Amino acid sequence: MKRLLASGVLVLLSCTLTFAQCAMCRASVESTYSDGHYLNGSGLNTGILYLLVMPYLIVALIAYFWYRSSRKEYAQKMALWQRMKGISQ
Template sequence: MNKVIITLILGLLISLPAEAQCAMCRAVLENEEGQETAKGINDGIIYLMAIPYILVAGIGFLIYKKFNKAKKT
């Protein structure tokens, strides 16, 4: 159990550099006439942002139900 916790903490603390192309994306999105691509990008960002919160809430709910069921029996 201790190895799992240590591995989890180290995994959260270690970060790797990433190359992003934000300036290129912004230039493409600003130059488009209809702004349809920009709307699609914004929708995708919101979708990607919401999924982890939904998963964590679901796992938290399952843990809550499991512990409450154990207390009742």
């Protein structure tokens, strides 16, 4: 558990560096567009979109696994309740 907590803190501390890079990417794209070179800018825009999607994908995966786990636990509780109901009758 301590290892997971330490990893989480490390990830949160390193996120500030990634926020600073977006301004640099934007400045690079603006300078390449003004020079007439569009290939470099489209690659950077794709990279920015990739970075944008990742947090949402991680949250969606966590929600999916949490939902799946809770459904299994609910099914086990219902099976136990059915067995207890059958014994009491």
